[in-house]
Amino acid sequence: MSRAKGLKLKYSEITAKADYLNRRKFMAGAAALPLSGGMAMASGLSFSESEYAVDAPTTAFEHASTYNNFYEFGVGKDEPAKYADALTTSPWSVVVDGMVGKPGTYGLEDMYSETDLEERIYRLRCVEGWSMVIPWVGFQLSDFLARVEPEPEAKYVAFETLVRPEEMRGQRGLFQSLDWPYVEGLRLDEAMHPLTLMAVGMYGEVLPNQNGAPLRLVVPWKYGFKSIKSIVRITLTDTRPPTTWNLQAAQEYGFYSNVNPNVDHPRWSQATERVIGGGVLASRRDTELFNGYAEEVASLYSGMDLQKNF
Ligand code: MTE
Numbered sequence: 001m002s003r004a005k006g007l008k009l010k011y012s013e014i015t016a017k018a019d020y021l022n023r024r025k026f027m028a029g030a031a032a033l034p035l036s037g038g039m040a041m042a043s044g045l046s047f048s049e050s051e052y053a054v055d056a057p058t059t060a061f062e063h064a065s066t067y068n069n070f071y072e073f074g075v076g077k078d079e080p081a082k083y084a085d086a087l088t089t090s091p092w093s094v095v096v097d098g099m100v101g102k103p104g105t106y107g108l109e110d111m112y113s114e115t116d117l118e119e120r121i122y123r124l125r126c127v128e129g130w131s132m133v134i135p136w137v138g139f140q141l142s143d144f145l146a147r148v149e150p151e152p153e154a155k156y157v158a159f160e161t162l163v164r165p166e167e168m169r170g171q172r173g174l175f176q177s178l179d180w181p182y183v184e185g186l187r188l189d190e191a192m193h194p195l196t197l198m199a200v201g202m203y204g205e206v207l208p209n210q211n212g213a214p215l216r217l218v219v220p221w222k223y224g225f226k227s228i229k230s231i232v233r234i235t236l237t238d239t240r241p242p243t244t245w246n247l248q249a250a251q252e253y254g255f256y257s258n259v260n261p262n263v264d265h266p267r268w269s270q271a272t273e274r275v276i277g278g279g280v281l282a283s284r285r286d287t288e289l290f291n292g293y294a295e296e297v298a299s300l301y302s303g304m305d306l307q308k309n310f
Pocket of ligand 1: 127210223
């Protein structure tokens with residue numbers, strides 16, 4: 001993966017939100033500069049700032065791009081960074097089907113041709129008990145869904161990752177870690193929520209392959225496994241779609257998977273989280289209900305038993 005070294009260092013230095021906001025102006029400018037050595041796509045990513053930010057240090061790019069879960073490239077945290085370069089991400093298109101007025105195959109850039117890309121700094125909480133703070137660049141899923149016109153009967157949105165064993169080494173061989181494709185789903189009202197983002201970049205540049213290039217879902221109030229990577233299909237449906245980790249172990253990984261410090265995983269507590277790159281002193285923080293986004297999203301689940309619907 002090629003990346004401008006200077007920018008990388010800038011991010012690891014960032015410790016305060018105010019600092020980061022200033023640097024974001026710089027990044028927005030930097031992204032427009034011509035860069036050498038196969039960076040044509042990166043130089044094409046232009047975006048605006050947004051009101052969405054977290055009052056916490058941003059995770060260093062080095063950590064966010066080398067400590068990954070992407071089983072299509074292996075189950076080790078270091079394997080996606082090692083092997084995801086093999087994935088061809090351009091051209092890329094997404095099939096939209098099911099209960100929509102405008103089904104079809106949409107080219108990646110076409111998906112956000114009518115909306116601006118924006119940067120949003122979100123917390124990412126993995127069900128395994130670690131967390132990061134990541135500046136994503138993307139567009140609101142609701143903008144795209146409105147364009148394809150969900151039918152009134154549609155209640156859920158299903159997502160599917162690419163299956164391409166030639167390039168995804170975790171999909172080859174006799175024993176595979178998961179059933180492919182990796183699939184995920186949201187209720188339609190969750191998908192339409194303004195916080196739900198389709199990311200095409202992070203840290204001001206095009207997504208590294210290991211982070212789900214070229215298109216990846218980000219739902220900041222849910223555990224990270226809902227953030228499905230390298231999406232090739234979006235289906236509107238009236239029935240709750242199957243989801244990969246729920247298929248693996250339904251009693252451990254629910255459909256909703258809203259971040260909740262009060263609902264333990266059967267094998268570990270979810271009350272606290274290890275902050276990746278936080279150092280020894282600031283290494284754990286208390287996990288927040290809905291990952292800190294309760295004010296925005298709690299109403300989606302009013303009247304629902306969060307212990308049962310985990
Ligand atoms: N998407 C696909 N297709 N395959 C995966 O293995 N892992 C999930 C999610 N999306 C995964 C995926 C999990 S468990 C997490 S925590 C996040 O991606 C990790 O995202 P990151 O590597 O960018 O931190």
